[in-house]
Amino acid sequence: MRIYFSVDMEGVTGLVDADDVQPGGRDYERGRLMMAEDVNAAIRGAIAAGATGITVNDAHGRMRNLLPESLHPAARLIRGRTKQMGMLEGLTPEHDAVVCVGYHSRAGAPGVLSHSFMGHEIEDIWLDGRPVGEIGLAHATAAAIGVPVAVLTGDDSACAEMAEWDGSVATVAVKYAHGRFAADLRPAGEARTAIEEAVAAALSAPRTAQSVAAEPAEPSTLAVRWQSASVAATLLGIPGVTSTDTRTVQAQGTLPGLYRLFGVWMRVAASLTDQPPYC
Known part of the structure; x- marks a missing residue:
């Protein structure tokens, strides 16, 4: 196991x-x-x-x-x-x-x-x-x-x-x-x-006791609302990313690919901001 x-x-x-x-x-x-x-x-x-x-x-x-x-x-x-x-x-x-x-x-x-x-x-x-x-x-x-x-x-x-x-x-x-x-x-x-x-x-x-079968790869929508409008605007340069307002972006895809894409979004956001996480 x-x-x-x-x-x-x-x-x-x-x-x-x-x-x-x-x-x-x-x-x-x-x-x-x-x-x-x-x-x-x-x-x-x-x-x-x-x-x-x-x-x-x-x-x-x-x-x-x-x-x-x-x-x-x-x-x-x-x-x-x-x-x-x-x-x-x-x-x-x-x-x-x-x-x-x-x-x-x-x-x-x-x-x-x-x-x-x-x-x-x-x-x-x-x-x-x-x-x-x-x-x-x-x-x-x-x-x-x-x-x-x-x-x-x-x-x-x-x-x-x-x-x-x-x-x-x-x-x-x-x-x-x-x-x-x-x-x-x-x-x-x-x-x-x-x-x-x-x-x-x-x-x-x-x-x-054993792995479950993977769930069917059905498309999902992941949306993220950022504090900064500049982060959302920058992420619109990634193909497939759309906005619902000035600070919220979304994308469609299947997991785990959508999880990997979200990781890219965070790396872009980190490059644009420099703020401690708990202030």
Whole structure:
């Protein structure tokens, strides 16, 4: 059984502030170790369920947060950027399940460090008219590849967002949002035991014993509303991109190709802006 881990940072046990998750922040070095402990708990759960192949993708920020020496020795790490598939780099139909560790809720949601991919640069995202963030887009893309999401860990807002997309996904709330930069924290040991047990149980269930068939490649529409009209105007130079207003662009295509295209949009936006993600 091959398991794929997509590991973000804002939803990690104990972390509540930009200083916890951004390089140069006062508590970033501690934060990256907390990140490793959460993913290691999930890896232990996967091994208990019989996993023989484990791929971990560092999916936060510049994607150089996990220290290879701090990761469980059973895992292979995908580290660094730029990656064509971003938060899902390395996911293939040969994987049996996806585990999302440390995820957060979408922009505008009342969750800890909530945002969608680029902080305030992205105000809203819609997939086929439905509001979506990193959780929903990862779930939809993994389904198109043919791999089910089995578990998600994060704060209670992220868990609720995942439940809206797929109630069969096991979720572990490691903290409870009291605002965008405050939370009621579960004790670290308790949270990691919960992660390990949830992953072991979910991956032992018949639903994730083997990969599901990829969903039919039906066209979807992805729309993004940017804070900056200049970003939207620049993206109109990409064939197939249209606008619905001065700050919203959209494109049609099939996943996972549409996910890759969105990655190009973000790289264009990053080249035009220079603003921290949580101000």
